[in-house]
Every structure is written in structure tokens, then in C-alpha cells.
Amino acid sequence: MAMASFAISIFSLASLAPTCKNYRPFLSQTTYSFKSISIRASATSLDYSTPSSVNEQKALKPTKTNYWEWKFKDNVIDVYYEEHEHESTGPQKNILMIPTISDVSTVEEWRGVAKDILERSGKLNLRATIVDWPGLGFSSRPKMDYDADVMENFVVDFINEISSSENDLLVFGGGHAATIVVRAAKKGLVKPKAIAAVAPTWAGPLPIVFGRDSSMQTRYGLLRGILRTPGAGWMIYNMLVSNEGAIQSQYKSHVYANPQNVTPAFVQSRYKLTTEKGSRYVPAAFLTGLLDPVNSRDEFLELFSGLEGKIPILVVSTEGSPKRSKAEMEALREARGVSKFVKVAGALLPHEEYPSMVAEELYKFLQENFEVNA
Numbered sequence: 001m002a003m004a005s006f007a008i009s010i011f012s013l014a015s016l017a018p019t020c021k022n023y024r025p026f027l028s029q030t031t032y033s034f035k036s037i038s039i040r041a042s043a044t045s046l047d048y049s050t051p052s053s054v055n056e057q058k059a060l061k062p063t064k065t066n067y068w069e070w071k072f073k074d075n076v077i078d079v080y081y082e083e084h085e086h087e088s089t090g091p092q093k094n095i096l097m098i099p100t101i102s103d104v105s106t107v108e109e110w111r112g113v114a115k116d117i118l119e120r121s122g123k124l125n126l127r128a129t130i131v132d133w134p135g136l137g138f139s140s141r142p143k144m145d146y147d148a149d150v151m152e153n154f155v156v157d158f159i160n161e162i163s164s165s166e167n168d169l170l171v172f173g174g175g176h177a178a179t180i181v182v183r184a185a186k187k188g189l190v191k192p193k194a195i196a197a198v199a200p201t202w203a204g205p206l207p208i209v210f211g212r213d214s215s216m217q218t219r220y221g222l223l224r225g226i227l228r229t230p231g232a233g234w235m236i237y238n239m240l241v242s243n244e245g246a247i248q249s250q251y252k253s254h255v256y257a258n259p260q261n262v263t264p265a266f267v268q269s270r271y272k273l274t275t276e277k278g279s280r281y282v283p284a285a286f287l288t289g290l291l292d293p294v295n296s297r298d299e300f301l302e303l304f305s306g307l308e309g310k311i312p313i314l315v316v317s318t319e320g321s322p323k324r325s326k327a328e329m330e331a332l333r334e335a336r337g338v339s340k341f342v343k344v345a346g347a348l349l350p351h352e353e354y355p356s357m358v359a360e361e362l363y364k365f366l367q368e369n370f371e372v373n374a
Contacts, residue, residue, distance in 0.1 A: 080138035084114045085127035093168040097130045100175030103241045103283035104270040105136040112355025120363050141278030146285040148293045152180050156189045172196040179293045186306040196314040196362055198351050202300045207289035208324050220288035227284035242274035257320035257347045304337035312339040314365040320347040
């Protein structure tokens with residue numbers, strides 16, 4: 001009876017996730033001297049009434065699509081990535097764009113921003129690489145023990161794979177992706193020329209709401225174990241994540257700022273991502289906090305302060321983020337190591353919902369730090 005009651009409490013906990021307001025379904029080194037800037041995007045210059053949502057923007061066809069074979073321990077993962085560029089000569093600055101970690105994470109989040117920035121590039125010789133996380137998007141999804149260290153290892157290995165002495169690498173990341181990149185940079189494992197953290201997060205859906213005490217950690221472990229099992233795992237995963245109703249509800253409540261941007265066709269496209277074999281393994285880790293790169297706000301701020309004067313960092317916060325997530329973003333407003341802080345419309349995926357608005361802020365950041373003449 002005790003075990004049955006405990007199992008019921010786990011299911012009760014899990015059932016809170018999709019309806020909770022703060023649940024997210026699912027982001028040689030040069031020394032610089034930077035002045036911290038805090039900016040709020042003006043509604044007079046940016047049209048909030050007509051968002052360039054993913055549903056409205058024209059399809060952006062990548063110049064090249066490919067799979068990179070990532071070998072990690074005993075696993076071989078086919079990691080999907082795509083390249084976007086215009087014809088050019090000479091060295092290029094390569095922008096690596098990494099999606100927010102979530103059960104519906106995909107390179108498609110960044111395509112609108114990539115298109116916009118390349119069209120703005122002018123005299124700046126830019127190209128963009130967008131990569132899916134292992135176990136998510138269009139990458140293969142083996143059953144393995146995913147955690148923050150695994151994801152950091154992936155980021156480091158992929159950056160080393162695409163970096164070269166001729167190409168300056170800039171990294172744009174959403175949600176947990178941004179924080180993982182900053183963590184790797186603080187350790188000296190990667191040395192990008194600049195980092196843009198778009199709606200950065202560090203706590204998974206359940207820990208940010210229910211905390212991290214030992215009792216909750218035990219429950220998270222049990223839920224994670226159930227989600228990974230062949231039979232019950234699929235059943236619970238389908239109930240929590242892999243159904244169109246849950247995905248639509250999550251996007252309308254807190255992932256997007258404007259519910260009208262969440263169309264049936266869009267929901268269907270995201271639902272398909274959750275139906276692939278092995279699609280529940282990374283979400284099981286993310287939901288229960290295993291992919292969290294830090295365990296507290298203090299640790300979160302320490303990551304950024306550790307890069308002060310070394311790498312220019314832009315933080316893009318949003319007007320409509322859930323209360324707890326927004327508080328963590330706002331904590332970076334005057335934080336050491338943050339070169340510039342801006343706020344735009346949107347919630348947890350502003351780069352997908354409002355790509356032109358986010359691209360404008362990202363491009364300004366490039367202009368300010370790399371003397372771009374548009």
C-alpha cells in the first residue's frame with residue numbers, strides 16, 4: 001500500500017507539469033573591455049502587433065544539411081545540423097545557433113533568425129550553422145544516461161569540429177543551451193568570440209516549481225525511471241508530452257506570448273517530433289532536472305561573472321516569460337559578465353515566435369562588438 005501510494009504521488013506530481021504556469025515542455029581567447037548596457041526594445045521601433053511568427057515566415061531552405069557522427073562513450077549518435085550562407089569570398093564569421101532544450105526542440109527554432117541576420121549582413125561576412133541536440137529534433141535518439149555533463153560534452157565536441165583558425169565562431173543559444181555554452185566557456189573548454197543568451201534558463205520544469213530537496217529528488221528519480229521503461233514509460237510520456245492537446249496548451253500558456261501564433265499545423269509539426277523512437281529519453285532527464293547546468297541562482301550568476309572582460313555576452317530577456325523563469329533572466333540585468341541586456345516581446349521561445357525582433361537585437365550586438373558596417 002505504501003508503495004502504491006508513493007507511485008500515485010509521483011503520477012500526481014507529473015500531472016501538475018503540463019498545467020503549471022511555469023512548466024516548459026521541453027537552452028586563443030582575447031581579453032576585451034566592455035561596458036555593461038541595459039536596453040529595453042522600444043515598441044515605437046518594433047511592431048509588436050504583427051509578430052513574425054514561425055507560422056507566418058517564409059520557409060528558409062538551408063544551403064546544406066548533414067549528419068555529424070558523434071561518438072560518446074559506447075554510443076554513436078547521428079547529429080543533425082544545417083548550414084545557411086550567402087555566396088562570399090574570404091574568411092567568414094560563423095554563428096552557431098543551438099535550440100532550447102525541450103521535448104520539441106528543433107533547429108527550426110532558429111531558421112527565421114538565421115535568414116534575417118544573413119539578409120542584414122551587409123559587409124559582415126556571416127554564415128550560420130544550426131544544430132540539433134543529441135536525442136532531440138532530427139538527431140538520432142539512443143537510450144543513454146543524458147545529463148548536463150553529456151550535453152556540455154556534445155557542445156564542446158561540436159564546436160571543436162566546426163571551428164577553425166580562419167573562422168570566428170559566435171554562439172547563440174536559447175534557454176538551457178545558452179547556460180550550458182556559458183558554463184563550457186567559463187571552464188575554458190570553448191572560446192567563442194561572443195555569446196548571445198536568448199531567454200536563458202537553468203532549472204528544469206519540475207525543479208523550478210517543486211524544488212530540489214532530497215524528497216523531491218527521490219520522486220524525480222522514480223518518475224525518470226518510469227519514463228524510461230518500455231511500456232509504462234511510453235504511456236506516461238504520451239500522457240504528459242506526446243499529444244497535441246498538451247503541446248498546444250504549453251505553447252499557448254507560456255512558451256509563446258501570443259496564443260494566436262500557435263496554429264494547428266504548427267502543433268502538428270511539433271507533435272511529430274515527440275513520436276520518434278527514443279524521443280522520451282532526453283525529455284525524461286530535462287523534466288526532472290538532470291540537464292540543469294547549475295543548481296542555484298548564485299551558481300547561474302557565477303557562470304557569467306567568470307567571463308567578465310573575456311567574452312562579450314548579450315542577454316535577451318522577454319516580456320512574457322513565466323514568473324520564475326523571468327526572475328532568473330532579470331537577475332542577469334546588472335550581473336557581472338553581461339555586456340548588454342535587452343528585453344523583447346515573447347516568452348520562452350522569442351527567437352522562434354518573433355525572429356525579426358530578436359535578429360535585430362542580435363545584429364546590433366554584432367555591430368557593436370565587431371565594427372560591422374551594414
